[in-house]
Amino acid sequence: MSDVLRRREIPVAIAFVIGLLLLVEYFVAVPEMTAVARTIQSWGVVFAAMALGVGALTLGAYYYGHIRRRTPGTWYLCLWSLLVMVLTITIGVLGTTRHPMYIWLYSNIYFPLSATTVSLLGYFVVSAAFRAFRARNVESALLLLTAIIVMLANIPYGRVIWSGFEAVSAWVLNVVNLGAFRGIQLGIAVGGIMVGIRRLVGR
Amino acid sequence: MKGSESGLTAKIRSNQPQVIYGLLLIFIIVPILYPIAVPMAVTEDTKKLYDFVEKLRDGSLVVVDGGVTVGWWPEMQPGAAAISQHLFNRPVRIIFIAFIEDTSILLHQMLTGPLIDKKGKKYGVDYVELGFMAGGEAGMAAFARDFHAVLKSDYYGEPIDTLPIMKDAVNAKSLALWIPLGGWEVEWALRQVGPHGTPIGCVSLAGNVPGFKPFLATGQLVGLLNSVKGGAEYEILMKKPGLGAVYMGGISLSHIVTIALVILGNVIYFVSRGKVKKEK
Amino acid sequence: MMSTDPGVWIAAALTIFVWSFLFKENIFSRFAEFTFVGMMTGHLIVMGVSNIRSYASVPLSRGDLTVIVPVIFALMLYGAVSRRYYWLSRWPTALLMGTATALAVRGFLTAYIVSQSVGNINAARAVVGPDIMAALNSGIIIVFSICTFSYFLFTIGLKGAATVASRRIARLAMMVAFGAVIGNTVLAYMTMVLNRVIFLFIEWLGLA
Numbered sequence: 001m002s003d004v005l006r007r008r009e010i011p012v013a014i015a016f017v018i019g020l021l022l023l024v025e026y027f028v029a030v031p032e033m034t035a036v037a038r039t040i041q042s043w044g045v046v047f048a049a050m051a052l053g054v055g056a057l058t059l060g061a062y063y064y065g066h067i068r069r070r071t072p073g074t075w076y077l078c079l080w081s082l083l084v085m086v087l088t089i090t091i092g093v094l095g096t097t098r099h100p101m102y103i104w105l106y107s108n109i110y111f112p113l114s115a116t117t118v119s120l121l122g123y124f125v126v127s128a129a130f131r132a133f134r135a136r137n138v139e140s141a142l143l144l145l146t147a148i149i150v151m152l153a154n155i156p157y158g159r160v161i162w163s164g165f166e167a168v169s170a171w172v173l174n175v176v177n178l179g180a181f182r183g184i185q186l187g188i189a190v191g192g193i194m195v196g197i198r199r200l201v202g203r
Numbered sequence: 204m205k206g207s208e209s210g211l212t213a214k215i216r217s218n219q220p221q222v223i224y225g226l227l228l229i230f231i232i233v234p235i236l237y238p239i240a241v242p243m244a245v246t247e248d249t250k251k252l253y254d255f256v257e258k259l260r261d262g263s264l265v266v267v268d269g270g271v272t273v274g275w276w277p278e279m280q281p282g283a284a285a286i287s288q289h290l291f292n293r294p295v296r297i298i299f300i301a302f303i304e305d306t307s308i309l310l311h312q313m314l315t316g317p318l319i320d321k322k323g324k325k326y327g328v329d330y331v332e333l334g335f336m337a338g339g340e341a342g343m344a345a346f347a348r349d350f351h352a353v354l355k356s357d358y359y360g361e362p363i364d365t366l367p368i369m370k371d372a373v374n375a376k377s378l379a380l381w382i383p384l385g386g387w388e389v390e391w392a393l394r395q396v397g398p399h400g401t402p403i404g405c406v407s408l409a410g411n412v413p414g415f416k417p418f419l420a421t422g423q424l425v426g427l428l429n430s431v432k433g434g435a436e437y438e439i440l441m442k443k444p445g446l447g448a449v450y451m452g453g454i455s456l457s458h459i460v461t462i463a464l465v466i467l468g469n470v471i472y473f474v475s476r477g478k479v480k481k482e483k
Numbered sequence: 484m485m486s487t488d489p490g491v492w493i494a495a496a497l498t499i500f501v502w503s504f505l506f507k508e509n510i511f512s513r514f515a516e517f518t519f520v521g522m523m524t525g526h527l528i529v530m531g532v533s534n535i536r537s538y539a540s541v542p543l544s545r546g547d548l549t550v551i552v553p554v555i556f557a558l559m560l561y562g563a564v565s566r567r568y569y570w571l572s573r574w575p576t577a578l579l580m581g582t583a584t585a586l587a588v589r590g591f592l593t594a595y596i597v598s599q600s601v602g603n604i605n606a607a608r609a610v611v612g613p614d615i616m617a618a619l620n621s622g623i624i625i626v627f628s629i630c631t632f633s634y635f636l637f638t639i640g641l642k643g644a645a646t647v648a649s650r651r652i653a654r655l656a657m658m659v660a661f662g663a664v665i666g667n668t669v670l671a672y673m674t675m676v677l678n679r680v681i682f683l684f685i686e687w688l689g690l691a
Binding site for chain 1 (some may be wrong): 222308312339341344349350353422458461462472
């Protein structure tokens with residue numbers, strides 16, 4: 001019996017039936033189908049909420065491996081990370097996210113770490129601007145020229161340098177860029193639909 | 204002297220990235236310590252969203268849907284605060300919700316902090332915070348379809364059936380406007396909320412703005428705020444300078460530095476390439 | 484005036500720890516990195532638990548037993564951490580995948596393909612309209628969108644002069660689009676750096 005349940009065809013069939021139901025229900029109004037689709041969509045929210053724990057378990061297992069093996073230079077940091085995780089979960093679950101301690105942790109530890117990590121990109125892009133952005137051919141020159149025009153149009157000082165940057169940037173964004181991105185979005189959509197259908201039929 | 208100069212040059216060359224980082228830091232710090240105000244123009248996309256909010260009928264329901272991770276919030280905050288304030292200034296009802304884990308707390312902090320004046324509006328009647336709803340795009344689709352099917356309580360744990368504002372809020376068709384904040388959130392809204400006929404106006408992450416231009420052209424987006432710049436422009440329209448104005452004042456020199464480095468890098472590249480060709 | 488709030492000092496220290504990575508990876512930057520990962524994962528669990536309370540335990544406590552089915556299915560997801568019971572997680576994953584795929588396909592059809600094609604038809608109307616600038620701009624939009632779409636759709640057996648020209652136009656148009664993305668992205672990244680600088684210099688050190 002468990003061999004039958006382990007067969008890969010079952011999950012493929014589940015995905016196909018659910019996917020087909022939701023697709024057909026979108027275009028054909030049948031009350032019973034709509035009710036089932038609504039229920040399935042509601043279930044999806046419960047799954048997604050409960051799935052968040054899987055990542056934590058996997059991370060915990062990975063850290064536990066390092067702690068057990070006493071990996072040099074890493075194991076104590078893994079232990080620290082696990083402690084932080086447990087502390088966060090304890091305060092958040094027992095006190096909810098509205099608890100002053102949780103808000104304190106969120107505002108003084110989580111937010112600064114997250115924002116600073118993203119801010120590293122600012123430094124990297126400036127470094128890349130000097131070391132890597134090269135107008136080696138027509139295409140890269142066009143890319144750089146567009147980037148410079150858009151950057152100058154985005155800042156108030158751009159108007160001081162030349163008042164036309166905003167108009168040129170607006171034309172580039174609303175005509176050339178629009179045409180290119182329309183084609184890209186259509187390509188993404190067609191590709192997304194083809195990949196989706198392949199996934200639903202189990203390929 | 205010549206030896207020490209070449210030593211300095213060699214040091215700069217070997218620590219090139221750090222020299223560039225230092226330069227950026229200086230050009231970001233200087234305008235903060237010595238601010239220079241330069242007037243800004245308001246773009247068409249921001250004006251469209253402002254006019255749309257301005258023309259909302261009394262009693263309209265609007266959803267503000269937070270959708271960025273906490274690291275990207277500084278980019279969204281000026282626009283989110285400005286448009287939320289505009290909504291509070293108008294006689295409309297507002298529903299705040301988040302489909303990404305971090306944003307419900309950030310929206311709550313924004314609403315309970317000094318940036319927003321709620322103009323005496325009553326919680327549960329004029330506005331409500333629904334907190335975080337899991338599921339991403341699927342969660343948004345389920346919510347847009349039927350608000351009450353999945354969501355049972357608000358940010359504070361109160362059952363939503365007891366909140367007067369939620370009596371009229373049935374599904375996306377009940378809404379006059381849906382305002383997603385972020386990048387993915389806007390795409391999800393276009394795919395899952397737009398087909399219900401709900402107008403969508405967004406505060407977008409800067410990198411996603413060019414990709415949303417086709418949707419502005421077709422009217423699927425009624426307006427768009429270009430991250431912090433759009434937030435500053437909205438503050439100009441609201442006649443209430445805030446975070447956006449501070450940020451725009453501060454980042455202008457950093458853009459000039461970036462452009463200067465691009466040009467300098469290319470000049471050095473072409474000059475050295477010319478020298479190599481000559482030697483050959 | 485310098486801040487006396489210990490929370491601000493801790494946040495400032497963590498900010499400097501992360502930024503120290505710009506010079507070289509070191510124990511402080513790694514400490515900050517592991518703290519971040521721990522807190523982020525903990526926060527995800529907390530948000531998940533709060534949702535489970537709202538969508539599962541509260542309805543169950545009110546006698547709504549239909550919630551038991553998705554809860555059991557969702558618990559099967561945790562089979563993924565076990566080698567023996569890994570197969571259990573495939574069922575709810577398949578359900579999630581089927582739902583997400585169908586929703587995405589629906590969305591792509593209406594919001595992308597139909598609407599953008601209508602956009603091009605409207606642009607075609609403007610091409611034959613009275614306004615010359617609008618006609619020119621609309622013509623550019625149509626040509627670039629068709630060339631770019633063909634670039635991604637037709638990828639083999641391309642030899643004709645028209646095809647080669649179309650691909651060249653598409654590449655040039657995309658370079659402009661990506662340049663616009665880069666130009667705008669710099670705005671985002673500089674805002675993030677500025678946010679941290681404002682925090683350090685104004686909120687922490689009180690220099691302005």
